[in-house]
Amino acid sequence: MDRPFSDYVRSVRQKRAEIDPAFSLRRIAGVVDLEPSYLSKIERGLEAPPGEEKIKRLAAALGEDPDVVLALAGKVSSELQAIICQRPALFAELLRTFRNLPNHAVARVVREVRDGDW
Amino acid sequence: MDRPFSDYVRSVRQKRAEIDPAFSLRRIAGVVDLEPSYLSKIERGLEAPPGEEKIKRLAAALGEDPDVVLALAGKVSSELQAIICQRPALFAELLRTFRNLPNHAVARVVREVRDGDW
DNA sequence: GTGAGTGTGTAGGTCTTACTACACACTTAC
DNA sequence: GTAAGTGTGTAGTAAGACCTACACACTCAC
Known part of the structure; x- marks a missing residue:
């Protein structure tokens, strides 16, 4: 099985964490507003990716493109879906x-x- | 509140039913493979639209464009989502x-x- | 007047999604 | 040696998505 989302999030965060302690799992979880243990499991692929809002906040916290991070979770933002639905x-x-x-x-x-x- | 999906499905089906009895609620429900009472509630907006697969089969049964019918339900087909996610x-x-x-x-x-x- | 067909009401159900709460073990700083 | 911070394990849960089963009342054909 493939865990592109979890691997990506974990590796990006850890790379940032080497330089800046603000990128510890706990601190990022705090910024994104979810439980550290939950994020831990997500990063290890033990839990499915979180909801769209949390993914967007996570992407923002990591300085990544939200559309890309959403895509790794197999999702398309509701904004883009709305464009199509019109x-x-x-x-x-x-x-x-x-x-x-x-x-x-x-x-x-x-x-x-x-x-x-x- | 807006019920574009239910109104659309009901009106299309009823229009077809005037000419062809194969478009009765029960028969369409049979073809699509869901309970008549469920489809009844969906058509009256008492239940949310069904899942993607059922909507596609419903669109096919009614001779409508699946992308359009999905859009009325506020959804985008997983096929299109996959294109975006790549x-x-x-x-x-x-x-x-x-x-x-x-x-x-x-x-x-x-x-x-x-x-x-x- | 009965059998086949129509739509609908009631009453559930299961499964998934998307999480929280809290305790534990370890390291590191001072 | 203790306080602050690190990641993780276990347990649970509230709400929604997505349905089914079955009975009822009505009409219409024959």
Whole structure:
């Protein structure tokens, strides 16, 4: 089995902790507002990842991208889900069309749309 | 309060039922594989929408787009979520960039990407 | 008037999600 | 040697998601 979320969180936090004691498990748990023992189990893959809100706060506390950390937990933020739900057919097609495009092509489209006169 | 899912399902099914008796609540419940009384409550907004699998089967039974019906239930299919989770930063940016674009502009990009040499 | 079909009411149920509370053992600083 | 901080083990739980089982009342065909 795969534990991408737990491994990632643990390794990022421990790396930060080597330099800054504010990144101890207990202190981070305090900032994120969950029980240290719970975070401990999460980091070791003994518990499933927490809810969306806690993951976002955890990502913020660790200085990581919340969308990425959520993805490691197999989740998509409710904000992005809401975007899709407003125009489901359109965005479903968009996502399926872009699924197999290489990163640079997707990034290029994003850039062009943002810069251009659409 | 808003009951877009229940209203939608009920009205679509009843419209079909006027012509084809195979669209009675009981028969559809049978095809979708859930209890008639449960579907009844769902259609009247007394119960929350069912799980993703049941919604997909319901959409299929009614001849509707599963992504649209899921969206009415406030959900995004796990398939689309998986696409996002594979490249979260990229697709998050994509969705946020396209959020405010008019339908025709989004459709045009999809078309160009599909047809063009990306 | 009975059998087949319609929708609905009541009353549960299980499983998962998402956690908390508290005690323990160990290290380190002073 | 004790106070403060570290991570972890055990135990539990409250609420929601997602359903089932069964009985009831009604209509309509024949």
